[in-house]
Amino acid sequence: xxxxxxxxxxxxxxxxxxxxxxxxxxxxxxxxxxxxxxxxxxxxxxxxxxxxxxxxxxxxxxxxxxxxxxxxxxxxxxxxxxxxxxxxxxxxxxxxxxxxxxxxxxxxxxxxxxxxxxxxxxxxxxxx
Numbered sequence: 863x864x865x866x867x868x869x870x871x872x873x874x875x876x877x878x879x880x881x882x883x884x885x886x887x888x889x890x891x892x893x894x895x896x897x898x899x900x901x902x903x904x905x906x907x908x909x910x911x912x913x914x915x916x917x918x919x920x921x922x923x924x925x926x927x928x929x930x931x932x933x934x935x936x937x938x939x940x941x942x943x944x945x946x947x948x949x950x951x952x953x954x955x956x957x958x959x960x961x962x963x964x965x966x967x968x969x970x971x972x973x974x975x976x977x978x979x980x981x982x983x984x985x986x987x988x989x990x
Contacts, residue, residue: 888961897948913968
């Protein structure tokens with residue numbers, strides 16, 4: 863009598879690694895990210911890595927956010943929650959606007975940018 867509906871449970875990919883310390887005590891929102899300013903890797907793909915600070919307006923989330931740099935002078939709106947492929951152009955993503963991020967879980971280059979932006983990320987705490 864068990865499973866007579868024919869429903870099967872299959873896993874096709876490993877669960878994504880999270881950069882958050884506590885997923886339940888964080889807030890993230892959906893955004894659109896631009897591929898401008900993103901350099902293609904050796905495989906030809908433009909990937910924005912999890913933990914990357916991004917600029918944009920939380921009141922205009924359909925307007926593409928850009929990868930932040932210290933020279934822009936504006937404050938980052940948040941940090942990318944999961945790796946996002948922008949090779950084909952703008953892509954949907956999520957940014958963390960409130961929470962605690964484990965810096966040891968992000969790539970070294972991203973960690974450097976994240977630590978540099980820490981003072982401007984008012985509701986995000988970094989731990990290591």
